[in-house]
Amino acid sequence: MATSLDATAASGSAPAMSHRKVLEALSGLLLGMFVSMLASTVVSSSLPVIIHDLEGNQAAYTWVVTATLLTTAISTPVWGKLADLFNRKLLIQIAIVIFVLATAAAGFSQDTTTLIAFRAIQGLGAGGLAALSQVIMADIISPRERGRYMGLFGAVLAVATVGGPLLGGVITDTWGWRWNFFVALPFAVLALIILQRTLHIPARARRKVHIDYVGIVLLASAVSLLLIWITIAGDSFEWWSLQSALMVGGALLAAILFVIVELRAREPLIPLTLFRNRTFSLAVIASIATGIAMFGASVYLSQYMQLARGATPTEAGLMTIPMIAGLLLASVGVGALITRTGKWKPFLIVGAVSLIAGASLLSTIHYDTNFVLVSVYMFLLGAGVGMTMQNLVLIVQNTSNPNEIGVASSGVTFFRSLGGTIGVSVMGAALASSVTSLVADRTKEISAAIAGLGDSGTAVAAQLQSGTIPAVASLPDTVRVIFEDIYAQGISHSFLIAVPFAIASLIAIIFIPNKPLTRMTTSERIAASEADLATVSVSEGMDTLGASASPETDAPTTPITTRTRGDQR
Template identity: 80%
Template sequence: MSQTSPDQVTAGAKPSMSHRQVLEALSGLLLGMFVSMLASTVVSTSLPVIVHDLSGDQAAFTWVITATLLTTAISTPIWGKLADLFNRKLLIQIALTLFVVATAAAGFSQDPGMLIAFRAAQGLGAGGLAALSQVIMADIISPRERGRYMGLFGAVMAVATVGGPLVGGLITDAWGWRWNFFVAIPFAVAALIILQKTLHISPRPKRKVSIDYFGIVLLSVATSLLLIWVTGAGTDYDWWSATTLLMVGGAIVAAVLFVIVELRSKEPLVPLSLFRDATFTLSVVASIATGIAMFGASVFLSQYMQLARGATPTEAGVMTIPMIAGLLLASVGVGALVTKFGRWKPYLIVGAISLTAGSYLLSTIEYDTNFALVSLYMFLLGAGVGMTMQNLVLVVQNTAKPTEIGVASSGVTFFRSLGGTIGVSIMGAALAATVTNLVAGAKDDIAAAIMALGDKAQYWSEQLQSGALPKVSAMPEPLRTLFEDIYAQGISHSFLIAVPFAVVSLLAIVFLPNKPLTRMTTTERLRASEADLATVSVSEGMDAITATAETVKTDAAASATRSAKREDESR
């Protein structure tokens, strides 16, 4: 008996959502993403000021960033697994609430440690928003049609990414940096209300579930040890030391135990069977490099503008617009082309090339590099991220089982966040080491510049000896030029680290299987698979009935033959 085709299933089931219904369902999701991005970007340009005011050093600056990225990376697969088990609408509301409460609490920080702790809590909510938004999109929009809606997400991303640093810079210059952490609260309240009213998702079938608690703990331990080691190596302790041995050894042991637990778990946090799919494995490799470029650029370009070019927070926000323009144009344009032609691989390859070129060119910048060239380099990097980031998730969702969309989507997002966290940690450690060496090498020039300041010499000497991140824009001209050159060299050296990862990403994308995009949403694919299973079950049942009937018929014939034979013998 022939199986039911997907088209027949979807035709006989609940019809697909109309364009208007999709827009209504996306409205709360878009606002939630806007809140997440705004709360993150609004403090990006003011972080050098924040860390300076809290008497933090370069290591503290790096940890303010990596604490959020670390908890985002750890929590993303957890949220993704929960999305396959529980109500996705409720989960994204919980994630949004957690994110905004932690963000607001960060505004009351009194020292770098307190700020880092609240930023870590913020990352727990951010992981949920990152994972669940992708899963819910797959529920209501097919991979082939998703490109037409990527313009909306690109617009939200652009407004938040461009507007956030600008607003953050203005708030910092006008009222102080603490208000940056409160600006997202009214948007969050609106997002929760709209999500409740407009987002309608088919309920998950009720079944007994088990949560992989050991997997969660082991993943957290392995990731945390690795990132803490990368952040402190070379500054707090040597790369080759007992501390390194303990941390790296502990991370390896935890990772091995995690794999063993996942192989035996009924509901694994990250099903290792996903890695049998070449599309998933290669997308993970490519996502790591994308994460390094994306997070590294957002962190260190802001530092470059303020510490190497002497810009204020507001000016730094304006100066990073070329990168956001590249990201927006590439994301929207490629999304429309994917929907129109159904082809995705050429755009991913071009994006990976652009990512590699942008990373390399940014490794050549100096404090006095023509800003038109810096803008071009930023545009190339942004365009590369825009072409690769969302489309890597898209191709994974296109081939993943409908019952594993949550873990598959969050798996790619997890490795992107993990790559970004490791990248920022390594780049931050390299920056701190380079700056320390350059300052030591320019000790005589710095001393001469300070002595030339007259009555202000003691003040600036104390400022530099405090170890806090300097406010370069406020320095006198001779001293300012020296430190702009030092930080420019350190930051450009950091960008060089991203280049080999970008090359690996390009190679992974080249070998991605070029599978066509389906026009079915996750919900429709799930119904189709259930219908196929039911059809097979009915077919098997009919075959069993037919076989039973044939057996009965055969047995009856045999019985009649035996009876006739006995009658003949009796005569």
């Protein structure tokens, strides 16, 4: 059957693109993803400085990250659905424009509320880039060949994730943190030009469009209420309180209504029929853990380097290189191996094990842990993310209906972003609670250290009592050591949250059906299915014609000839 499909596709669609043509088509996509990642990561190393300057607390720190992840998660399935309905090339260009303009606007923020708002708009564009890049790749590259090109995306991700914090640190230390938000603008303009010139996607048949607006609102409501509750419960009100009951109840009600609407919608935002596909369902579970590890580590490792080890923004960027090296080597190397061997499951299992090991070991770090050990832990976590992140999308695309590639790809990306959003929120809430508790436990020790500073202790006490994240590196040594220990314990404990999810990811990957990767692109699969349908229709039409036609008309046909010979005998 596979041979006939390949033959049909070959005859019914454009010939397969050469490696050079594929690279040309992907150049704009790769640059667009680079712009997205650079604009996101360039801020990560300077975020402690930004929040301190804007007089924000730990909750604000968490929400500056969570706002982007939240809108990315919510908008990803929307973009995926639009990709199945509209011009994909135009959509990804729109996504780049939204992302970069919102990023630049964030550079003018005067308080954390404004910064969070622009970061939320930024996430709308990021969702488009995350979903559409995967969908467009499926249009032009078969799953079997996609492994090595997925490696290129992993390499771009790694370069941006390494270069972003380094560049952000240098910019912050040299010109100030606001310039971090403007650095992506020239790259975005170049990406738009290259996309226009090099990306050529096979035309798709026009059809009437139906957007699930009610589903969008309900999904946004459910996720937002849940994350807001996680962030402010235990601080603004008790975990077990009327406010908690109302917020959790509202989130559950919105989620139930969302399911009901999706079951009845003409073109649902996330077709629940996708969950009938065992590969999709298990990949979603695995993607949640990957999202928690990827986003949680990138956010809180930078905070660990600056608040627990006294690093500058530039030094913090350099110190996270081991994690990115693991991600880069695993993503590129495993992508090439999948293409060469056609086997994917062993690599995903190894990636999940590496994810568990990295998260578990990072939960043991202290402010004075040997940095060589911290580097090994980060490398393991990065390698786990590199082996699982893109390849989970790959195996879903391999088994999904080619007409639902957009929603299937964005569905996995959505749950990865959702996992990252919830993970960052929960880790941030745990960190804030842990730091508050540790500070309360060591009040006498902190007071004694401040008292020993004499007159200068008044300014230090005022900074610590303001509720904002302190500039730990600038504190006097006697006070700094205490707070480095407090933040190190808080951040390391927050990594424990990722461990059970990583274990769940391993279990899910083990049970994913080990189906071979097809060598057909999405466009070829659609052409093949249409050709098969046409063949079946013609065959059925001929059978109907033969059954209803008169004997005189059909005298030469085989059945009548056979019967005639039988009568003559």
